[in-house]
Amino acid sequence: MGSDARGEFLCVFKTLTDGVKDDLRTRFDLPEEAHAYILRSMEYNVPHGKLNRGLTVVQFARDFYAAKGQTASDEVIFQASVLGWCIEYLQAFFLVADDIMDASITRRGQPCFYKLPEIGLKAVNDSIVLEALLYEILRKHFRSAQCYQDIFDLFHEITFTTSVGQLLDLTSQKEQGDVDLSTFTEANLVRIYKYKTAYYSFYLPVALGMHLCGIKDAELFDTAKDICIDMGVLFQSQDDYIDCFGDPKTTGKIGTDIEDNKCTWLVVEALKVASPSEKTLLEDNYGRPDEAKVAVVKKLYESLELPAKFVAHESEYHARLVSKIDAVEGQMPTGTYHFLLKKIFKRSS
Template sequence: MQLITHYQNEFLAFMNKHLTEREPKNLYDPIHYILRVGGKRLRPTLTMLSADIFGADYHKALYAALAVEIFHNFSLVHDDIMDQAPLRRGQPTVHTKWNLNTGILSGDTMLILAYQYFEQYEPNIFQELAKIFSKTAIEVCEGQQYDVDFEREAQVSTDQYLKMIAYKTAVLVGAALQMGAIIAQTTQENKQKIYDFGLALGIAYQLQDDYLDTFGDDSFGKKIGGDILQNKKTLLYLKALEKGTAEQKQELYALYTNEPKNEDEKISRVTELFIATQSHTYLRERVEAYTMEAFAILDTLDIPEEKKDILKEFGSSLMNRTI
């Protein structure tokens, strides 16, 4: 989408303008590093798009968009520490390039900086932005904790998993869109509906990401079977345990708890079990259901049809991984 590319370029120029040299360098250089290391900038783009859709000059949304991007990257810095991840977007993670203490402190600073950018708005808009941002920030942390807890728990329900990905991933998509609507000062109904659209689309996106991790190909830029090797309790795994025979459940559980002798064989066998239990079909159905829910919400927005079409095109492009 040319419009999305335009927003991305505008945002990148704005962000780089505000990433000025500051002291102490060992606090701010890691922040500038993670913000410049790449990424699609989809969340800040959504804030700009939403403001535009609801009739505001999208330039007014740039400070909020920057807050969203800084917060998102703050969460990545701390997630990488918790996961002991050496790489992010193909580059060394902050705590690897510097050290653990720097990663923690720079991440903390990013969260505070995000709030500061909301101060650029008049009091009534600032209050609304801060309210949705605070709610979202807490939910993202709760989602991360659920994810950590699930690694140790033998049983996780489908509802628990959906709540985890909603909090960890989807709420920030909804909030990014709602912030643009707040800046445009549209109706409360529109603000809620654009949030709900983002929430449903965010869940659909994460579920599809889970699917592609096992059933995708290298063109999507993911290592196939990565979730399986990390023993992640995705919806594919949870549904296979729910629908499988006693023998299938026992084998799947063993594959997820024992160190594999051959990683490729583990990926292959787990994939076969997902297919045999039809968990892959169930997951595709859930992706479709959440996508359709998102588009149904769009139809109820009080905006011109051509504006709805822009959001639908974005949603379709996102799900097809073409942006």
């Protein structure tokens, strides 16, 4: 899927935005300032990421019909694009709220929305509006579709799952200066990855494509979930690595996991091989908003050869996923899985 597909996808965003403008004027007696505020939030927060989640739904529709020797109609591609943008609205809702909770500074190469002086904590309500717009768009374009109830339920299910994952992530963090290394276990880490990231970033776009194309086989949905959760675990471990060792000019985000006392792939792996004195070093420096202490932790990671271990970890997951994808049978097109895997393997942002 090249730049033309991305451009076409962005054109659908403009169509949906124009529809939201009209709907707001029809349904609400709002001053012009309020209209402008909502539209600015949409434009600032929704369309500026990689758009991989949304484009995956479109890719699935193309792959499904191609596997039958057909070409997906313009109507199907539009419907897939609408569902894709619904995911991007969900992503925007999550990210606006997440940035506030994590006290993040930048997102996608620009200040986090709440960091804009004229926005501040109004962004809490803005995140709620972004989620509500998802369902307005979904209802407008899918209300009469046979798959509407399944799609509606799926969005609610995944939103709940992701919010539980965020809860696990937040409650894994102790207060600054209160580091409990015993909580940084692989089981806790994978649980956070699974619920916070894997379901909405990977399973949701694939499952939406399956519902849109009329796939009903429960075993195929289970297989999709299994593959997508593994992808989510790989993806989130990459995020942890990039947060520490990535270049903010490339990532568009300043990493804060160490000072935020987060349970990450790096700290879990460090604890597996650290000596007693190195664990003490972690206890003394992890989870503290001090550049010098953060530097100590990063230096420890390097001395424990975690960058090399991460390369091996990434390759192991890639091989596991290729094997699972190759084993898929039935009417499920596997091209979408390869599309996703190609997008994330050895990524730097």
